[in-house]
Amino acid sequence: MHLTREEEKIYDGELGWAYQVSMRILVKLGDLYGADNLIPIESAHISGVSYKTIGDAAIDFLEALAGSDVKTSVTATTNPAGIDYENAIFTSLSGDIIKKQKRIINLYAKMGIKASLTCTPYYIKAPRCGAHLSWAESSAVVYANSMIGAWTNREGGPSALASALIGKTPNYGLHKPENRQAAVLVKVEAELRDESDYGALGIYLGKILKDKIPLIQGLPSNEEGCLKQMGAAMATSGMVSMFHVGRNDMRLMREMETINVEDRNLCEAREGLSISPEKPDLIFIGCPHCSLNELKQIAEAIKGKKVRNDVKLWVCTSRFIRNKAKEYVDVVESSGGQVICDTCAVVTWLRDLNVKTLMTNSAKTAYYAPSLNGVKVVFSPLTECINVACQK
């Protein structure tokens, strides 16, 4: 990979160990994927923030980096952590966990990385259409590429962090226009009724597509929340980092491999996600973190109802959105739900918080929670989640 004189100096350690390690990570990645150079990025989004997912070894690495006085070169944001420090629910976690999670957040902050602690950084500040990014968090990657028109590969936590410090990323994959074309035509013939059907569709497609880019036709609606669920799910069961919806060049479409999605495919995907007939003890909405509009929908659905005493209702969002949505937050919380920030059901310690069965409208959470959290899952649309939470 070609490096400028300036980049070579960093590579050789003239700016210190931390920048050198970062540059070496990027060059290694670039060499591996055949990039010819590094390109500047507008922002980085870093995953690997929850102590639950990264553990002690990562803290040592972050200590070493932050200890050598490095600073980000571009705007950098963080994915959710394992704790909402302003919510009393989490005070029951062990003191060691509470301390170490704080340490991680502080180490990122020391390097100039914002403690945004959300998987939807695009609701805080959307990147420009056409901007190059280095984002980890697969759901945000697919959203940025497909719904904003920004350009990012699906980074890992370390490469996104290296890019945040250097301000650049290797030029390969989705940073090149020729790699952003659809490779598979998806014809949706199944009936999609709500956001959870879009999630189930995403899970079904992700398994088949692996990392191929689909052009999806036949969606009844392009509503933002539904497409967000579909994209997040595709990036969960597969490695999909981008999708197109609508029409394309007829000639290209004729040459593309085609997948037809029928009702029975969706049904199978749904059944695979709902593994428990048991009553949930936690109902979780907000994966990926809720938008202002989603909070409004939840508030409208729950207004005038009461959450049962034997079940918890969590609605997860960023602190930024929570602060903008006071009116909706009040409705949810006066009904007995909790609007939780900076974390989510997947990256916190659910079993330590006494959760055994989770109900959610998120296909991504339904897919991950049994293995990552050791809980049983019921997968249902938002309306059903609210009904169950408030059943008399």
Ligand code: F3S
């Ligand atoms: Fe976000 Fe947690 Fe889902 S990080 S995408 S809410 S698993």
